[in-house]
Amino acid sequence: MTAQKNRGRRVVAAAALAMLSLGVTSCGAINEQATTFQYAASDGIVLNVGDLEVRNLMLVTKSATDEARLIGSLVNTTAAAQTLGLTLSTGSVSINVPAKSVVSLEKTENAKTLPSTGVLPGAQAEATLSVGSGSADVSIPVIDGTLKEYREYVPGGFDPKSLEHLTPSEKAAAH
Structure with a gap:
């Protein structure tokens, strides 16, 4: 009877171990693996509009309410020039992209500005992008010079005083 009892305990232990391992690994069976998601690993948006890659x-x-500069890249792989139209509620710009070329909006010669975004930095500005007969309604991230890599693009220059509120004061540190 003891051998039968031990065999029963082993069966119960094996079943419990099988259930535990199923519980630990089953989330991969019902949830998509995060590394298979394709996404834009950047601060800006990535999409194609017509034959143009944004x-x-x-x-x-x-x-x-201040002037806003558009940054990013426009890629035209076609044999014909393309024009991107960008329209916000506060204004619009057109950007010509020659055939088989890349236009980097960070370069001074390609700088494009709008009168304002109508939204605070940290929010997203609703816009329409158009190329030929194709168009897309998008939400474009609006940033300021908080991050060093964007300070040179702030229209009118970056003001370091705009970051003073982010530095703890001696009075705040004492509490």
Whole structure:
């Protein structure tokens, strides 16, 4: 009877171990693996509009009412020039992209600005992008010079005083 009891305990232990391992590994069976998601690993948006590839597009400004600079890249792999139209509620710009070329909006000669974004940095500006007969309604991230890599693109120059509120004061540190 003891051998039968031990065999029963082993069966119960094996079943418990099988259930435990199933419980630990089963989330992979019902949830998609995170590393299979494709996404834009950037601060800006990435999409294709018509025959034009829009990469890492964003707006840099000091405030909702100050001038805003568009940065990112436009890639044209076709044999014909393409024109991107970008329209916000506050204004619009057109950008010509020659055939088989890349236009980097960070370069001074390609700089494009809008009168304002209408939204604070940290928010997203609703816009329409158009190329030929194709168009897309998008939300473009609006940033300021908080991150060093974007300070040179702030229209009118970056003001270091805009970051003073982020530095703890002696009075705050004492509490």
